[in-house]
Amino acid sequence: MRTFLAIAVCKLGHFVGKLVGKGSSMPGKFALKICPDILRRVKLPAHIVAVTGSNGKTSTVEMIAAVLRADGKTVVYNEEGSNQIEGVATLVLTHATLGGTVKADVLLIESDERYAAHTFRFFHPTEFVITNLYRDQLTRNGHPEWVYDSILPALHPSAELILNADDPLSSCFAQGHDHVKWFGLDRCSVSTDAPAGVYHDGTYCPLCHAPMEYDYVHYNHIGAYRCTKCGHRKPAADYAVTAVDLEDASVTVDGSVRIALAFRSIYNIYNILAAYAACRECGVSQETAASVLSNYLLKNGRMQTFRLGAHHGTLLTSKHENSIAYDTNLRYIAASEQDCAVLVIVDAVSRKYFTSETSWLWDIDFDQLRAPHVKRVVLAGRYCNDLAERFSYTELENWSVQPDIAAAASELKNNGDEELFVVTCFSDRDKILSRVEKEA
Numbered sequence: 001m002r003t004f005l006a007i008a009v010c011k012l013g014h015f016v017g018k019l020v021g022k023g024s025s026m027p028g029k030f031a032l033k034i035c036p037d038i039l040r041r042v043k044l045p046a047h048i049v050a051v052t053g054s055n056g057k058t059s060t061v062e063m064i065a066a067v068l069r070a071d072g073k074t075v076v077y078n079e080e081g082s083n084q085i086e087g088v089a090t091l092v093l094t095h096a097t098l099g100g101t102v103k104a105d106v107l108l109i110e111s112d113e114r115y116a117a118h119t120f121r122f123f124h125p126t127e128f129v130i131t132n133l134y135r136d137q138l139t140r141n142g143h144p145e146w147v148y149d150s151i152l153p154a155l156h157p158s159a160e161l162i163l164n165a166d167d168p169l170s171s172c173f174a175q176g177h178d179h180v181k182w183f184g185l186d187r188c189s190v191s192t193d194a195p196a197g198v199y200h201d202g203t204y205c206p207l208c209h210a211p212m213e214y215d216y217v218h219y220n221h222i223g224a225y226r227c228t229k230c231g232h233r234k235p236a237a238d239y240a241v242t243a244v245d246l247e248d249a250s251v252t253v254d255g256s257v258r259i260a261l262a263f264r265s266i267y268n269i270y271n272i273l274a275a276y277a278a279c280r281e282c283g284v285s286q287e288t289a290a291s292v293l294s295n296y297l298l299k300n301g302r303m304q305t306f307r308l309g310a311h312h313g314t315l316l317t318s319k320h321e322n323s324i325a326y327d328t329n330l331r332y333i334a335a336s337e338q339d340c341a342v343l344v345i346v347d348a349v350s351r352k353y354f355t356s357e358t359s360w361l362w363d364i365d366f367d368q369l370r371a372p373h374v375k376r377v378v379l380a381g382r383y384c385n386d387l388a389e390r391f392s393y394t395e396l397e398n399w400s401v402q403p404d405i406a407a408a409a410s411e412l413k414n415n416g417d418e419e420l421f422v423v424t425c426f427s428d429r430d431k432i433l434s435r436v437e438k439e440a
Helices: 002-020 026-034 057-070 085-094 144-154 170-174 266-281 286-293 323-336 359-363 384-391 405-413 426-433
Strands: 047-052 075-077 106-110 127-130 160-164 180-185 212-219 222-227 239-245 250-253 257-260 303-308 311-317 340-345 374-380 399-401 419-424
Touching: 002 026, 002 085, 026 085, 047 057, 047 266, 057 075, 057 106, 057 266, 057 286, 075 085, 085 106, 127 266, 144 170, 160 170, 160 266, 180 266, 212 266, 212 323, 239 266, 250 266, 257 286, 266 286, 266 323, 303 405, 303 426, 311 323, 311 426, 323 340, 323 419, 340 405, 340 426, 359 384, 374 384, 374 405, 384 399, 405 426, 419 426
Parallel strands: 047 106, 047 127, 075 106, 127 160, 160 180, 180 239, 311 419, 340 374, 340 419, 374 399
Antiparallel strands: 212 222, 239 250, 250 257, 303 311
């Protein structure tokens, strides 16, 4: 009776929530109050694919869903992005019958990395993708190794782990685990010989803390690492990008599978590869996976194009409190080689909680914008002065401060016609997108 009541209340709450534009997690919260172990009681699909990590979860999940559906599979996943246990409960119960059966071929779950152990207390994924672990939201997550310890209890011995071979920390999840598949990049055109960025989290081995050496690096500390003491090193990838051609906007996987890039970013390449690996492990053919992923345009709003006056603009969503997210987007701008202006907005550090903590700005390598084609940089938003203080320690000179976002947009609209890049977070993106003409 409690199972039936929990499902019924969740379905009703979700229906009412949709009418008022809310309710992605609250219905699940009510259901868990009625029946705390409801997720143990429902009958789930044979395939349960989970994705967690510091970055790339939402994009990777969206691409996995698109590929699996193209392969003819019925997929249920948390498109609304509520990735803690209440949101997952809402997802599962709203797609379950009143008798407690989820009618789908695949249950696909984006899971918050800190709460994965709670989410998977009563059931476990059959395939578990971990994208990466970086410095992320210090006020919530502390150090990446603390997040690692939070995820560890969520890993069931029978689950197949799909891990980033190039990440020295998240690759440690393979220790003592029997079922592991690896994805990663071989040395390619974007590789460098040494780690880049303001800091280097790969300096020491996460297992024994001895010095780490690198054969090559793709970005920041992600690449071919090897410990000088315990032997922890990048493993051979089961799914590998063997060539990258950013001019042609394409990558080659496993030496023969070509995937065209809608967005020429190393970050995007890793998300595509993680999705490709997960879908192949779910039985999807190379041809189907490559066909769907080629030129795939994300629908989650992580990257959008627009017009502002004579400017063609690109929004590059860069998660606040996550320096690597910023670094990869700044690297994209630096590599574009077309005359451009850059608008950096930090107006609300988080949409979920209040904090004025901006130490993470000092971890971002803003000097990447010191390129001849970057003609000007405008700093806007409530924390523009924090940005300005950070910029005063760079070698850039062509930057200015305009606290008001509307005024910054107007100033750019009325001056110049160069390409425009906007770098900001989910919290702030609509504050600029509401003032531009979006492209289809």
